[in-house]
Amino acid sequence: MSNRRSTPAIVLEAVVVVAAAVGFAVAANGLSPRGLNLARDYFPQSTGRVVETHLPQPVAVSSSSTNENSEVAEIDRRIKEKGLQPMGRAETERLFHDPRYQEGLVIFIDARDQAHFAEGHIPGAYPLDRYHPDKDLAADLTPCQTADQIVVYCTGGECEDAEYTAILLREAGVPNEKLFVYGGGFEDWSASHLPLEEGARLSGLAPGGSK
Amino acid sequence: MSSTVTKAIDSAAVLARWSLGALFVYTGLEKGLDPASFLKLVRQYDLVQTPFLLNSIAATLPWFEVFCGLLLLAGIAVRGTALTLAGVLIPFTIVVWRRALVLQAARAIPFCLVKFDCGCGMGEEFICHKLLENIGMILVVFWLLAGGGRLLAWRYSLFRGNEISAANPLFSS
Numbered sequence: 001m002s003n004r005r006s007t008p009a010i011v012l013e014a015v016v017v018v019a020a021a022v023g024f025a026v027a028a029n030g031l032s033p034r035g036l037n038l039a040r041d042y043f044p045q046s047t048g049r050v051v052e053t054h055l056p057q058p059v060a061v062s063s064s065s066t067n068e069n070s071e072v073a074e075i076d077r078r079i080k081e082k083g084l085q086p087m088g089r090a091e092t093e094r095l096f097h098d099p100r101y102q103e104g105l106v107i108f109i110d111a112r113d114q115a116h117f118a119e120g121h122i123p124g125a126y127p128l129d130r131y132h133p134d135k136d137l138a139a140d141l142t143p144c145q146t147a148d149q150i151v152v153y154c155t156g157g158e159c160e161d162a163e164y165t166a167i168l169l170r171e172a173g174v175p176n177e178k179l180f181v182y183g184g185g186f187e188d189w190s191a192s193h194l195p196l197e198e199g200a201r202l203s204g205l206a207p208g209g210s211k
Numbered sequence: 212m213s214s215t216v217t218k219a220i221d222s223a224a225v226l227a228r229w230s231l232g233a234l235f236v237y238t239g240l241e242k243g244l245d246p247a248s249f250l251k252l253v254r255q256y257d258l259v260q261t262p263f264l265l266n267s268i269a270a271t272l273p274w275f276e277v278f279c280g281l282l283l284l285a286g287i288a289v290r291g292t293a294l295t296l297a298g299v300l301i302p303f304t305i306v307v308w309r310r311a312l313v314l315q316a317a318r319a320i321p322f323c324l325v326k327f328d329c330g331c332g333m334g335e336e337f338i339c340h341k342l343l344e345n346i347g348m349i350l351v352v353f354w355l356l357a358g359g360g361r362l363l364a365w366r367y368s369l370f371r372g373n374e375i376s377a378a379n380p381l382f383s384s
Contacts, residue, residue: 006290009370010356013291014298016369017282021295025274028243036246036270041262043254113247131247160251 034132042131043160044167075157075183082163087180089188092151096122096194100148107147109140111154111165112186122153122189123197130165137172144174156185224359227351228283234348235280235296238332243273252330256306273332275299283355286364293355300352304345307331311338 029035036042076086087095100106101124108125110117117127126143128136144150150169154161166179182189190196198205242249250269259265276299282292307329315325323339331341354360361367 009368010290010294013288013369014294015291017279017288017291017295021275021278022271024278025271028274028277029246029270032243032246034244034246036250036266038263038266038270040266042250042266043262113245129247131250 036131043164044171071157072183078160079163079181079183082167083176084163084166085180087151087182089182089184089192092153092182092184092189093192093194095149095151104143104146105148107143107150109144109150109152109162109165109169110186111152111161116155116186118199120190120196120198121186121201123195124202125153125197126201128165128168130161130168133168137168141169141172141174144169144178147178149180150174150178151180151182153182153185153189156183156187156189159185220359221362224354225286225362225364228286228289228355228360228364231296231348231351231355232280232283232285235276236284237280239273239276239278239280241273241332242330243277246270246273249273249330252328256310256330258306272299283360286360287366288369289360289364289367290356290358291369293352297349297352297356300345300349304342304349307338307345308342 029038072088079086095101095106096108098106108122109128110121110125111128111130112121113129113131114127117125117129121127126136126140128140150166152162152166152169154165162181162183162185166181170176170179197203246269249272250266253269253272254265259268279292279296279299282288310329311322311325311327314327315322318325323337325338326335327338328335329341336344
């Protein structure tokens with residue numbers, strides 16, 4: 001009987017708890033420097049226009065690499081579905097060593113968050129956290145306008161932040177023809193023992209903190 | 212029931228309340244401090260289509276959990292909080308289970324070998340382990356709903372002050 005009588009009180013209490021918790025949650029998100037903008041579309045729909053890239057595509061070299069190649073093909077398909085151009089590791093590495101990279105005609109954009117960027121990134125890459133673009137977007141647009149080719153990357157694999165960052169740049173006025181997405185991303189780059197930089201952009205710090 | 216057994220059950224209930232509260236605070240903070248990652252995980256469930264709703268879930272659910280966890284730790288509105296958490300835990304467990312079934316079909320592996328980050332704040336976990344964990348939490352929630360966890364509660368009930376004073380001489384509302 002006691003429990004039956006207290007049921008409305010518990011429900012009312014739950015309503016008060018929910019209301020207070022929602023208020024707390026909205027305030028916490030608003031105050032947090034990493035909070036989300038509720039009105040923003042973080043995953044804009046694909047343009048529906050599939051871009052045909054003219055870059056060399058990966059070729060299967062052995063049966064053991066079949067899974068890897070199918071994964072690359074899947075990522076490339078996903079990138080093209082968003083109207084963007086995929087770029088493989090070989091081409092990304094070639095651009096990294098291209099003299100135009102030193103002249104700022106080829107640039108890299110790291111679409112991961114600040115913490116991951118500081119832990120390691122492609123040397124000279126510009127940071128652009130698309131969830132908090134206010135800090136970096138304006139600064140990154142200038143080199144993007146002068147560059148001939150812009151390679152955007154994130155973690156790689158299932159990570160779609162590079163694609164959405166490229167779309168963000170496209171919406172900010174960067175021509176789509178200049179934008180490429182390195183689907184393998186940072187995991188592929190670091191697993192291939194290619195050069196890395198820690199800390200801030202152009203810090204010159206190699207992994208481990210040595211110059 | 213002897214008073215010793217009653218005391219043991221009361222103590223176990225308050226420990227369960229603290230454990231559940233601490234767990235919600237921890238997992239809520241894990242997600243709330245990195246809402247972008249949580250947003251991507253929530254998106255995988257394909258629960259809502261409008262960006263505003265998706266963002267709202269990802270931005271507020273972690274802090275909602277933190278708030279409820281703090282209430283349980285302090286012992287405020289315990290049964291109301293337990294009912295609220297039941298309303299979160301049960302649907303979420305069903306959603307996670309259904310997602311695991313989809314992944315099982317896609318990967319063609321035994322159900323218990325399905326391992327993924329369900330957005331629960333604990334990283335990647337095997338689904339059977341996750342479901343057992345959630346069932347355990349739901350049982351604790353029902354225990355609290357049934358009146359457990361009064362001991363050392365700051366304000367056990369928001370609206371029934373007299374009941375609390377009589378039940379819990381350590382604290383009065």
